[in-house]
Amino acid sequence: MIAFILLFLIGANMIRESLSSDRDDEGEIEDKFSFSELTLLAIATSIDAFAVGITYAVLKQDVLIPVIVIGLVAFGFTIFGIFLGKKIGDYFGDKFEILGGIVLILLGFKILFEGLGLISF
Numbered sequence: 001m002i003a004f005i006l007l008f009l010i011g012a013n014m015i016r017e018s019l020s021s022d023r024d025d026e027g028e029i030e031d032k033f034s035f036s037e038l039t040l041l042a043i044a045t046s047i048d049a050f051a052v053g054i055t056y057a058v059l060k061q062d063v064l065i066p067v068i069v070i071g072l073v074a075f076g077f078t079i080f081g082i083f084l085g086k087k088i089g090d091y092f093g094d095k096f097e098i099l100g101g102i103v104l105i106l107l108g109f110k111i112l113f114e115g116l117g118l119i120s121f
Contacts, residue, residue, distance in 0.1 A: 001115065006044035007108030010037070014101035041104075048111055049074075 113119045
C-alpha cells in the first residue's frame with residue numbers, strides 16, 4: 001500500500017509539473033527533481049525489490065546469484081534509461097514527462113493489485 005501511494009503521488013506530481021510551465025528567463029526548462037524527490041522515488045521503486053528479497057529469505061533460498069543478476073539488470077536498465085531519456089527528452093521536450101508519470105502510476109497499481117492477491121506476474 002505504501003509503494004502504491006508513493007508511486008501514485010510521484011506519478012501524479014510528474015504529470016502535473018509537465019503540464020505547468022517551468023521555464024527560466026532564457027526559455028530553458030528548469031530542473032524539477034530535487035534530491036528529496038529522487039530519494040523518495042528510489043525508495044518507492046525499491047519496495048518491490050525488497051519484497052522479492054523477503055520472499056527469498058522466507059523460502060530459505062540462496063540469494064547470492066539472484067542479487068547479482070537483479071543488481072546487474074537494474075544497473076543496465078538504469079544506464080540505458082538515462083541515455084534513452086536524454087535523447088527522447090531532447091526530442092519530445094517536457095511533455096514526455098507525462099508518460100513517465102503514467103508509468104509510475106501503473107507500476108503502483110501493479111504493486112497494489114499483487115499485494116491484494118488480485119493479479120500475479
